[in-house]
Amino acid sequence: MNIYLPIAEMSANLFLFIGMGASVGFLSGMFGVGGGFLMTPLLIFTGVPSAVAVGTEAAQIVASSVSGALAQYRRRNIDFKMGTILLTGGIVGSVFGVEAVKALRRAGQFDLFVIISYVTMLGVIGSLMMIESINALRQLKSGVAPASRQRGQHNWVHRLPFKMRFHRSKLYISALPPLVLGVFVGFLAAIMGVGGGFIMVPAMIYLLKVPTNVVVGTSLFQITFVTAATTILHATQNQTVDATLALLLIVGGVIGAQFGAIAGQRLRGEQLRFLLAGIVLLVALRLAWSLVVHPGELFSLTPLGRP
Amino acid sequence: MGVRAGHSGTIAALAAGLLTACALLWPAVGQTPPPPLPPQPPTVPLQPVPAPQIAPPTPVAPEVRAPEGPSLPREAVHADVSTRRIAVTSTFSGTGIIVFGAVDNSRQASAESGLYDVVIVISGAPSRLVARKKSNVGGLWINTSSTTFTSVPSYYAISSTRPLDEVASDDVLKSSGIGFDFVPMTFHRSARNLTADEIREWRDAVVRLKRRDRLYQQDEYGVAFVGRSLFRSAFDMPATVTVGAFETRVYLFRDGELLSTYTTKLDLERxxxxxxxxxxxxxxxxxxxxxxxxxxxxxxxxxxxxxxxxxx
Structure with a gap:
């Protein structure tokens, strides 16, 4: 059954998109990741214009993170003070990101920009995860306990000005690092159609030393509101949010995530990370390939909005 | 721009030429009764001439161009489309349209005579678009040049009784905007420094990409006569077609000469x-x-x- 997507201006099978939502939802449920970094490239491979893929994916992330954020709120796992600073930065970053998308689209370079960003990001993260999980698997085999993380050590973050007390996180640190982190993640959300959890969570743990139980809730809180703002900004500035497509992806995504979560409980953390790293690297390679290989057709047409 | 200007210029020249021809051949047309047959050979004898003296006087359509023998009424073409208003809904997966029409005062004996050529062009609402070209920069394929079109038909389908080069000369086709080489497109004024070769390259790219998406299509034997005067042709519109007003133009040719045209509209709405x-x-x-x-x-x-x- 074909459906016409009003903003992407393409006709495709209804079940293709629901299926894509379900597969990425399954993976995100299994690995506990947002899935935006997989869905956006997948949408681009399907022929959805990259700007529409990015704008629409923001809306899907709202749906997939709101329930998690609520669950964390009920468990009081959100540091609202830290979250508000991250969110403020996030919205500033998103505004810049959406403007960047607008300018790059006008210049005809947005596709290139998105692909290069993805290849870089996925390549680096995939490689790091791959190395880390291989080491973990080796240690597991040799029976050596992994070195426990040192807490409470002071690093450069603690020497910055504008110090604030974050009661929930039991931290007394400068407001600048979370603000800058928020801006960066918000910018990524707007230009790549990702939530940015894969950057924010490690940064909060290793850089800001936020306790792990607060990290997930606080980052979900930030992601929900930043992607909501990004959706509205993309809709207003670029008209690249396809509500129909978003709804299909959401429906597939929530179902897939439930099954993914069940499957994820049966696999060990190290194996999961190894698998995820493999998927991330494959997507990066596939994207890089599309830049390097001779395109059969050198020309492309972009419709301009209504006169 | 140049395309449009050339277009109307050629029509004007053609019209002027025809007027002059008329004036030379029939200096007193419409005032004096037809003079005795001129020295040229009489009109080609047609097997069953449809008794012209009995035929009611047909109003002369303004499009009719070529003067004819005094005894034969002029041919004119009329047509319509199967659906005048098409709704695009969420499940729209493309649609088919039949264009059918008739030649008034047809002089051909049967559908197979092949005396007439009919060309049908359906063109969609003009749209603005940017065409971009990639080239290899340091190993990566990157958009490096672009040009803007202020008007390109969003859809353009040609169907004809025979390949276009057998129907009429390029000049005639060009003046009516028939054929992929003569699709009316206007470049943005920023493209005025392009060379003729570059303009051709960009135009060809637009046509090629639109044909790939089946938004531009051609069927060289798509029009079939169903009798002495009745003809039909089928068109298909892919799901990606842009909604708007479509114009269907039907051209009637005999011996490479445009006899009559007819225009009808259809609307594609969301x-x-x-x-x-x-x-x-x-x-x-x-x-x-x-x-x-x-x-x-x-x-x-x-x-x-x-x-x-x-x-x-």
Missing amino acids: EGLEHFVHRFAFDHPFFYGVLTVLIAVGAGMLASYVFNRNKA
């Missing part, structure tokens, strides 16, 4: 939820964005409610 979503997104982008977020939030919360209840 309808249903589809229409609403598109209008809403462009007319009220802020509220559209807010609504999309609300839908996403609602869907996410509904899902967690449903699945958590199942678990409990």
